Every structure is written in structure tokens, then in C-alpha cells.
Amino acid sequence: LPLEYQKAIPVLKKLENAGYEAYFVGGSVRDILLNQPIHDVDIATSAFPEEIKQLFPKTIDIGIEHGTVLVLENDEQYEITTFRTESTYQDYRRPDHVEFVRSLEEDLKRRDFTINAFALKEDGEIIDLFDGLQDLEEQILRAVGNPHERFHEDALRMMRGLRFVSQLGFKLEEETFYAIKENHELLSKISVERINVEFIKMLLGNERSAGIHAFIETECYICCPGLREEGEALLRFAELPSVPLKEESQAWTLLISQLDLKENEIRSFLKSWKCSNQMIKDVQALVQGLRQRETGVLEPFELYFLGKEHALQVEELMTYFDETPQMDVVEESYDRLPIKSLSELAVDGKILLEESGKKPGKWVSEALQSAEKAVVEQRIENDKKQVLDFLSKEKLI
Ligand code: ATP
Numbered sequence: 001l002p003l004e005y006q007k008a009i010p011v012l013k014k015l016e017n018a019g020y021e022a023y024f025v026g027g028s029v030r031d032i033l034l035n036q037p038i039h040d041v042d043i044a045t046s047a048f049p050e051e052i053k054q055l056f057p058k059t060i061d062i063g064i065e066h067g068t069v070l071v072l073e074n075d076e077q078y079e080i081t082t083f084r085t086e087s088t089y090q091d092y093r094r095p096d097h098v099e100f101v102r103s104l105e106e107d108l109k110r111r112d113f114t115i116n117a118f119a120l121k122e123d124g125e126i127i128d129l130f131d132g133l134q135d136l137e138e139q140i141l142r143a144v145g146n147p148h149e150r151f152h153e154d155a156l157r158m159m160r161g162l163r164f165v166s167q168l169g170f171k172l173e174e175e176t177f178y179a180i181k182e183n184h185e186l187l188s189k190i191s192v193e194r195i196n197v198e199f200i201k202m203l204l205g206n207e208r209s210a211g212i213h214a215f216i217e218t219e220c221y222i223c224c225p226g227l228r229e230e231g232e233a234l235l236r237f238a239e240l241p242s243v244p245l246k247e248e249s250q251a252w253t254l255l256i257s258q259l260d261l262k263e264n265e266i267r268s269f270l271k272s273w274k275c276s277n278q279m280i281k282d283v284q285a286l287v288q289g290l291r292q293r294e295t296g297v298l299e300p301f302e303l304y305f306l307g308k309e310h311a312l313q314v315e316e317l318m319t320y321f322d323e324t325p326q327m328d329v330v331e332e333s334y335d336r337l338p339i340k341s342l343s344e345l346a347v348d349g350k351i352l353l354e355e356s357g358k359k360p361g362k363w364v365s366e367a368l369q370s371a372e373k374a375v376v377e378q379r380i381e382n383d384k385k386q387v388l389d390f391l392s393k394e395k396l397i
């Protein structure tokens, strides 16, 4: 067992000594079996939330109505969730009510795919009620139980399936595949925020191309914001060099570049995906930078406005346009810029007002911008006298 699990064994023991069942469950068990690093240790137990809280001195209610208690033990945090069934599905969405049960089997039955439905005991025994081990071996994603029913219960599972195709490089089992294809329209019942999370995980997966192909073939893309008519653009996206993407903002940028959105369409596209304002700002900058970069290396002024981080991310994206990114060239060019922001300019508004004796007005920011550009382009030095001479020659002060 990996170290994270070994550290958590006393937590399981404590529950068992009190007469409850307790297991490791969820994606981390799958990841251990795949020899992949794990991010979170999830524990499932027959103890009810109140019972968990009585056993552990430090707990935080993070989703007690869903049966999840966060337990703080040995400087670590563990999400402990009571065995549950989800009995009252409404509108194809995850239910708001869950029923706590004492049976592990009931809990595993409500999980999405066979490879996500293992339970692992602290002695290393794997409980595999749905032949997930065989599917893991054959690299197959198979819904637990009847796929149609499962996607009707919670349509998000379809998007989860597609992102696992991309993350794991597994194939959708045939019945599961056709159930997604037939039910893809149920995705419109799911909140965009939840679809967004899975969509981005799909685009950032190691097998992005396989994920996007499955996204197209199951027709799920039709029910995603702004993609209804974009099957061909998505296909082009799938055909790009298969280097994995690192950042969400880069994924959106590459997608937008395939969709060929106009500058004024980017914001509403990302808004329709419920992206944060910060994400929208970053992506707008990256798309603009990429468009400038595609016609040749960035001019100093373009580099200056883009900023170092964005410029490096843009450079990284050149991989997908069959150019080798030259990260150190960008880094050096950026470091050579005479100023990195307006605050470093040798003059400011106050100086301009004093020197000119004119009244404040729009001319101040116009003059500053011209000086900023001239300094960045090294037409003049960043020196107070040179800047002022330049501005009076240009009749800007
Ligand atoms: P990741 O590695 O990205 O965390 P994961 O499989 O652990 O993937 P989580 O969202 O952390 O995904 O969920 C943990 C577990 O809960 C899953 O492995 C699965 O057993 C179950 N699960 C999560 N979402 C659903 C769902 N919509 N329907 C059924 N089971 C789900």
C-alpha cells in the first residue's frame, strides 16, 4: 500500500474497533491498481455521520447531508463518507437526498464505473463486486449495472466517462458507449459548472485525442455550450500533436483557436461555460498573444503587454502549430525589455502636469502611452529628459 494509505490505516482501525466496517474507496483505489499517483484518500464506512463524529476528536462537517465528514488525524485530512444509496433521482441530476445504509454493496452499486467501484481493506484485500479488475486489465470503462438507468439517474456520469477515456486511455465498453450516445441529450439537464469540470479534465488528459473523439462520437458535444455546430473544429482539435496540455487556460485557448472565434465572441463563449472572470481575462490575453505569435516572434511591445507568464504559455502552445517552443528566447527577450510596467516609466502624470503647466485631461494618459511605447521599443531611453523631449517633439505635452 502507498504511504498515504498506510498513514490512514489507524483511521480505518478506529472505525472497525468501534464495530463498523471501513474501506478505502473511489478513484484512489483505481489509481493504486494502475500504479498512478493518488490525490485523495477516500474512506467509506457503515458508521453514520454522527457516529463518525463521536469517534474522532477533530472533524469538520463538509457535506454532512451527503454523509461526508472531514476527519483530521495525524496532521492529515480524510473524507469519510457513510455508505449510502441515492434513491430519489429527479431531473437526471444528482439527488439532493441520500439514504445512509449499513451495506457496502449498496454503496458500491451507486458508483459510476466498475473501475471506480472497488473497496480496499487495510490488509490489501480488494472487494470487486462488478469485475472491475478484469475491466482494469482490459482497459475498459463499463458502467456499473444498467448503463441507461445509470445515465438517467445522473447524466454527468456520461461526461465523467469521456474524461476517463482521456485520462486513462481506456475504451468505453460497447453498451456503455451506446447508452451515452443515445442519452447524450440528458446532458442539457446538468449544470454547466459540473460539465465544465469534466470537460477540462478531458482536455487536460494524456489521451486527449481519444477523449475528444469519444466526445464527438457519442454526440455529447452537441449539448455543450457553443459547440453544437462545431464537430469539425473539434475533430481538428483531436488531430493536433498529442502533447498533453498543462493549464486550463491553454486548453481554452487552443479550443478557441480551432473554433476560430472572433475577438468579441471569446468572452460570451467562456461566459456560457461559466468560466471565472480571471480565466476569461487570461484566455483573452493568450488568444491574442497566440494570434500575434502565429505571424512571427512577438514584437517587444506585444511581449510587454502580454507579460512574461502569458508569453511563455503562448510559446508553449507553438508545439501544436508544429513549431518548437523557444522558452529561453522568450524569457531573454522579456528580461531585456527596458521597462516591465508603466510604473517603471521615468515620468508619470504628476511630472507631466508640472512640466507642461497644462490642465489635467485625457492628454495625460495619451502622452504616457506614447512614451511607454517609445521606451519599450527602445526609440528613446527611459530617462526623464529624453521622455520629455520626445513628448514635446511629438506635441503631446
Ligand atoms: P479523480 O481521480 O479525478 O478524483 P475520482 O474517480 O476519484 O477521480 P471523484 O469525483 O473524486 O472522482 O469521485 C470519487 C468516487 O465517487 C468515484 O471514483 C466514484 O466511485 C464516485 N462518484 C463520483 N461521482 C459520481 C457520480 N456522478 N456517479 C456515481 N459515482 C460517482
Ligand code: MG
Residues within 6 Å of the ligand: 026, 027, 028, 040
Ligand atoms: Mg477523487
